[in-house]
Amino acid sequence: MRSRAQIKSHPIHPMLVALPIGLWVGSLVFDCIAAARNDASFAAAGFYCAVAGCVGAALAAIPGAIDLFSVVPDRSSARKRGYIHGVLNVLALGIFIAMAARRGVAMPDGLSLLLSVIGVAVLGVSGWLGGTLVYRNQIAVDHRFANAGKYRxxxxxxxxxxxxxxxxxxxxxxxxxxxxxxxxxxxxxxxxxxxxxxxxxxxxxxxxxxxxxxxxxxxxxxxxxxxxxxxxxxxxxxxxxxxxxxxxxxxxxxxxxxxxxxxxxxxxxxxxxxxxxxx
Ligand code: FES
Missing domain, CATH: 2.102.10.10 (Rieske [2Fe-2S] iron-sulphur domain)
Incomplete structure (x- = not known):
């Protein structure tokens, strides 16, 4: 079904989810390098990536919630899948906020690294469900069958x-x-x-x-x-x-x-x- 949160039929949610995915994974990579080389500049990069990823996740959640509640049929398996997807995203956001708050720009300790690994893993499971919502449930897909006209x-x-x-x-x-x-x-x-x-x-x-x-x-x-x-x-x-x-x-x-x-x-x-x- 066509996305409601879209620009000229291009859904906004998939555009924005690239931000937390890239930035949080980048944060983990920078933190690992920082820990391995004892390099404070990589630690700072990891911190700022985590914070920027949190902002990106909050932005991506807005069109995602619009589509979940206005496009996904409410009595469907996709709606349940969408709820789990949303809960996992909120969980990942909470994990990265907690991680960034406890370490600041300082060198990441073992617990901070563990939190980042868990956050990325949660994000991966959530992304897998998000993919199922699009590729199997066809949420935000704009069908235009021959003769069917535009979706109305x-x-x-x-x-x-x-x-x-x-x-x-x-x-x-x-x-x-x-x-x-x-x-x-x-x-x-x-x-x-x-x-x-x-x-x-x-x-x-x-x-x-x-x-x-x-x-x-x-x-x-x-x-x-x-x-x-x-x-x-x-x-x-x-x-x-x-x-x-x-x-x-x-x-x-x-x-x-x-x-x-x-x-x-x-x-x-x-x-x-x-x-x-x-x-
Ligand atoms: S939901 Fe219609 S065939 Fe499965």
């Missing part, structure tokens, strides 16, 4: 407001409507307008970020496919139907009734070859 979302004050005008969506295009924590996808398929939950029933992947082909939507995370009229699972790994909602078009304006769930299709029936519906 709309914040609503209430569901009595129109979500969009019918003419805004052509066949195969989707729009994410949000009101608080509720996320509903409005899409257009050959049979007209449809509305369904954004949350994939497998691990909460954002269906609005997937592909709508014919009357089937495919989740971008692990490829589950759902019929957008009934919510029925067309192809797993999801086993439970996704919620679908009643859509009304009045004078060209599209309205969704989020509390009226259309027929629920239950668990997935086995249909040979049904995974072929979306390539």
């Amino acid at each position: 979302e709309r914040e609503l004050r209430g569901w009595d407001q129109p979500v969009c005008n019918q003419s805004e969506l052509s066949d195969g295009q989707m729009l994410l409507a949000r009101k608080g924590n509720q996320r509903i996808v409005v899409g257009r398929c050959p049979e007209g307008m449809v509305a369904f939950s954004d949350s994939c029933t497998h691990r909460g992947g954002p269906l609005s970020d997937g592909a709508l082909v014919g009357c089937t939507v495919q989740c971008p995370w692990h490829g589950s496919q759902f019929n957008v009229h009934t919510g029925r699972v067309v192809a797993g790994p999801a086993q439970q139907a996704v919620e679908t909602y009643t859509v009304e078009v009045r004078n060209g304006e599209v309205f969704v009734s989020p509390n009226v769930t259309k027929k629920s299709a239950g668990p997935r029936p086995v249909v040979p070859g049904d995974s072929q519906q979306v390539a």
Whole structure:
């Protein structure tokens, strides 16, 4: 899903995380050299790198938190992963603040070196989770499938407001409507307008970020496919139907009734070859 904290579609968080990664690792390297050579200038360099890394980490946390709370679906495995990523980053920041505070520009002692090693290790685990959030969960990835148009979302004050005008969506295009924590996808398929939950029933992947082909939507995370009229699972790994909602078009304006769930299709029936519906 596209990042909210971005400049011309370029997410800011990955740009800033280079600061704490480079500076904290640099701090550890300088401190090791300082200890090995008993060189006060390397010790000072290590201290200032640690402090600058703390400032960089605090700056990187701002766009990271914006994306975590506004982009990552709240009932998903990615949200849990994002929380752990954030906690580890705060832990690494605390470790480097403590290390810098106790030693100042003086030569690092054994405990300071140990704290830096632990801080870098924590940062490494956190970076591994951050990579999973981007490369597997596709957080901050701006999908532009053929014909799907630009990723669109709309914040609503209430569901009595129109979500969009019918003419805004052509066949195969989707729009994410949000009101608080509720996320509903409005899409257009050959049979007209449809509305369904954004949350994939497998691990909460954002269906609005997937592909709508014919009357089937495919989740971008692990490829589950759902019929957008009934919510029925067309192809797993999801086993439970996704919620679908009643859509009304009045004078060209599209309205969704989020509390009226259309027929629920239950668990997935086995249909040979049904995974072929979306390539
Ligand atoms: S979250 Fe796994 S297929 Fe959607």
